[in-house]
Amino acid sequence: MIGQTAPVGARTATYAAALNEALREEMQRDPRVFCIGEDIAVWGGGGVYGVTKGLVEEFGVGRVRDTPISEEAIVGMSVGAAAAGLRPVAEIMYSDFLALAMDPLVNQAAKMHYMFGGQASVPMVVRSNSGAPGGKAAQHSQSLEAWFMHVPGLKVVTPATPFDAKGLLKSSIRDPNPVIFLEHKRLYQTKGEVPEIEYLVPLGRADIKRIGRDVTIVSNQTMVLKALEAADDLSLSGIEAEIVDVRTLKPVDMETILESVRKTSRLIVAHEANVFAGWGAEIVARVAEVGFELLDAPMMRVGAKDSPIPYSEPLEMAILPDKDALVAAARAVVAY
Amino acid sequence: MIGQTAPVGARTATYAAALNEALREEMQRDPRVFCIGEDIAVWGGGGVYGVTKGLVEEFGVGRVRDTPISEEAIVGMSVGAAAAGLRPVAEIMYSDFLALAMDPLVNQAAKMHYMFGGQASVPMVVRSNSGAPGGKAAQHSQSLEAWFMHVPGLKVVTPATPFDAKGLLKSSIRDPNPVIFLEHKRLYQTKGEVPEIEYLVPLGRADIKRIGRDVTIVSNQTMVLKALEAADDLSLSGIEAEIVDVRTLKPVDMETILESVRKTSRLIVAHEANVFAGWGAEIVARVAEVGFELLDAPMMRVGAKDSPIPYSEPLEMAILPDKDALVAAARAVVAY
Amino acid sequence: MIDDLQTLYRLMMRIREFDSRMQVLVNAGFIRGGAHQAIGQEAAAVGVCAALDPDDLITSTHRGHGHAIAKGVDVRPMMAELFGREGGCCRGRGGSMHIADFSVGLLGANGVVGAGIGIATGAALAQSLGASGRVVACFFGEGAMNQGALLENVNYAALHALPIVYVCENNHFAMSMRAERATALANLADRALGLGLPGVSVDAMNVVAVRDATREAVQRARGGGGPTLIVADCYRLEGHHIGDPLNYRTREEVQHWREQDPIARCRLKLAAVIGDAEIARIDAEEKARIDDAVAFAEASPLPLAATAEEGVYA
Amino acid sequence: MIDDLQTLYRLMMRIREFDSRMQVLVNAGFIRGGAHQAIGQEAAAVGVCAALDPDDLITSTHRGHGHAIAKGVDVRPMMAELFGREGGCCRGRGGSMHIADFSVGLLGANGVVGAGIGIATGAALAQSLGASGRVVACFFGEGAMNQGALLENVNYAALHALPIVYVCENNHFAMSMRAERATALANLADRALGLGLPGVSVDAMNVVAVRDATREAVQRARGGGGPTLIVADCYRLEGHHIGDPLNYRTREEVQHWREQDPIARCRLKLAAVIGDAEIARIDAEEKARIDDAVAFAEASPLPLAATAEEGVYA
Ligand SMILES: Cc1ncc(C[n+]2csc(CCOP(=O)(O)OP(=O)(O)O)c2C)c(N)n1
Ligand SMILES: Cc1ncc(C[n+]2csc(CCOP(=O)(O)OP(=O)(O)O)c2C)c(N)n1
């Protein structure tokens, strides 16, 4: 909801700082919370993107644990520590490396509660980051959130703004289930309002970041920002886009999406991940199934082309989705 | 195409035996082909499901390699062997354990050709099996093909019949790219026509397993068989379902699917994997995007509920999709 | 910590009876999905758990009924679990490969070879962070020694002196793969040398030897001295699973190991103390206990299909 | 196999010039995405490759320019790759972390720590199956010693005596993590003890020592004697990447290691043979070679956006 944005004049912070506050507050609040990952304590005073800055000084090396390069163990141990009653917040430096930790995440954490008949719960968060920071090529630029959406037992969170980043991370840490919390490399230094008073953003609720009547654009992370820019452009030619930030992909808030489509009758889903079998497919499919009659035009997806992310700038730009693609898609569906 | 089924009177074989023939023929044909995996040589004379039966006797322990329990190395070494000029066929005993080998598959095999500017190719096949064999519970029953569809650089094959299994495996082995070849535990003992003469089934082509005019059911693996049964039931009440076996999920043959939908104006997509963010979402989304005007009813997906696969039979049956769900879906879209 | 031989014997007998009866029940179709027996490995399970305190923790494997019984899980809900019943320890959701009972410190069996290693190490980290004084014993087969998870987690445990004992049950086979075909090591316990922790081998056809070796390792772990790798040398007397074609070893080899049967060896020692009649009484009691467990399982209701989607999230 | 000190020196100098120039170019914005320098580690790269035959193979890492140059990759397409140009060795698709040149046996650098180990082991398996007589050298940092892939692949190579040499460059850091904080081992080469292959340490600030140790390992590998783990003790004289805050070590420590600079040490020895003037000539030539590479890179066209989707599949 728009109302969740802080009042005018409120304090601003970067996305990285907002995440850092969430960690600090939750670690202060709950002694069971601890952080574990590579280069989160010593490096640069707290993590490659500064998210764990200052935490080791405040909470010590027991609760802010630099690990060897052992992704499977980072996540595997987090599962065990959570099952044994703690609340680990694991960091995987780049989400590409989640490929090394899929077994503990998917075969263990996601299944234990159900498979053990409810006697165990696995309250853990795996923080990592999606997306192409630019020039980091094929192994440091992927957006893999669709994989995790397909895993029953996991929750998947992908915040776009500092406000949401903080509120969602706090909710994720308090959630009794395993949560994949995917930040975005290009968002860490973006700024936004982050109230000084404590707040939570609930998992499973989308947020309308801009109200419009002509076309709904559902997106996450960087694509929310691009959609807002696109909406400004479109507005000049009289097209008012409604921007729905999905925020949580699992569980996904279809109600908010359908409500928006009911109003606009047109839907675009936009993500940085490649389109093919990306999370946008699920949204489009759901709307096609249950919102078929609401639509006045075919739905469209905007996302990366089906290619590894190339290093060279003109190639990378050609593969990744941009504002212009959103503007063009919106014009197309409105003109339909 | 229907025409690809062998002529009447042709020899029949099980799915497992058909796969075995494919391996044997390709190993005879090309000395670069070798098999690597756990318990593929000694166990029971050739693999848990008999797919590698007799191969070690014919080709020796050099080309039919039993490995320690090291899934990441099985796939990782296959990548290296393929890049160095061989044609490995790796076996992962259950596809759930692909979770242990995602890095070599996704970050290495899938990307090398592109990332190295075309100088390398990685002609390898990773064979494994999807699906719930019944009573094997949450860690031996998953269908994860949607993950691989989302990875540019991979091909994904999921045969339903002995004929397709053999022809597609031979094509996969000859393909210069990394192919994930997902068999199904419940299909190994099914029988079907497998001609004695050599043949290939090309990757990237769907197959119409039954012609119908009223509703298109796109499916793979076991759900093709269930769709065929459902079609028989439906036929009794005058509904003629067209059954499209997608066979290859990446690249996917949208032309055949769209052509069928053009005729029937109704689409159901069915897979054993859980519906949420499964491969059916991509098909439905694509049709919603480019075939919007062809449809006379909302599309529907049939698949597993969003849960780990339970052990106990009544629960497992409640989670997995069955023929009745297909019949009900078909009736609903036809009645729309 | 269990000191009397009689209890050790009784627990081993319970495991043997449980897994023997299971074979009948699988073959008769009462238990679905297949199952793995720990017959021949009872001394490893019982010896290790005998060295633990009741609130210490363990993780187990696909071949886990022995570990569960040794740690104190009631055979009634265990058997009901195999029957897929609501009265099962996992309410029928898990089955043979996923027996768990957090109330007695069993953090779960596992269907993924080696996956318990991370969970156990994390549980040990939790004990260390919470200064609980508890120790974790992590069971795995020698087949799991070649999973990458072993290196990553054991390295971490050694580095941080976590309170954990890694118990590798070397039953000489991983399905059809003989242990000697899986590593270049002459002595599996040497894997510890590359990871910075002590590695010891123990004759796991001798329950007292296992208990004593574990006791030392547990003391070290509890005292902050860090982890130990124990390689428990035993033998899988039956097939990998019920239905194994068993084409990969000779009858002579099996016979050789049968002569080492850990229960028979223990019985011999115990008979000298309590006499044959008393032993026969224990045997009968444990047999009756399994009869009772089967009756309990059969009487327990199947889960309702309508509840299938419940409990995915906490 | 390279025997003359002059060539060893020249190659080390080329690496130093390349990675030094790169720093300027990254800071000036000509190269995007950041990059890792091998400054201080030239003797490891050159010493190892000097012990290989031209058609032997290597795999490399994120810190891989030294390995590439030592194996014979032309600095022109390397620099063009960093510039993201069509004339790059990967046509601009890969960048600094993905330098590959199959024509000289470089099967690729890697952005995933430890991922080269599986690729190298598979390549060695291919040599063994094809009886090619070729050997593979697999480079990785000491940080990769704690990846599960190490255990799985090295175990397999030892078991099957594959023709491979594992070269762990212990530059003492994995980003901010000092090697001593990452394992409980006093001596990293001891990791080999748990995997069943010989492990040796070598002073990798001394190019000749590295070459000689590698030569022995290569001979063993080529002769069917199986793999060796070489721990090459060196030091990362610069930051982890260009822009590293470097808050995790002291200037004194760096200074101590600078005094061991492998190029300076080699220069001293070489000067006694060929004289200072000749050395200055080599230095100038290598500097000029990098000037030329930069000019080549700048002149090479950027890839066309329209080709971005080409080449995903072979
Ligand atoms: C990751 C993984 N790979 C393969 C399997 C299939 N599998 C089940 S048990 C087993 C052998 C395990 O051997 P070991 O660890 O020695 O245990 P044992 O069966 O001897 O008790 C294998 C290969 C599995 N369950 N998990
Ligand atoms: C799997 C994986 N985890 C983490 C990273 C991030 N990372 C890049 S380099 C590096 C340190 C590597 O240390 P080492 O292996 O010693 O190589 P060095 O940088 O010292 O050359 C890390 C943690 C990565 N690239 N891959």
Ligand SMILES: [Mg+2]
């Ligand atoms: Mg075993």
Ligand SMILES: [Mg+2]
């Ligand atoms: Mg290093």
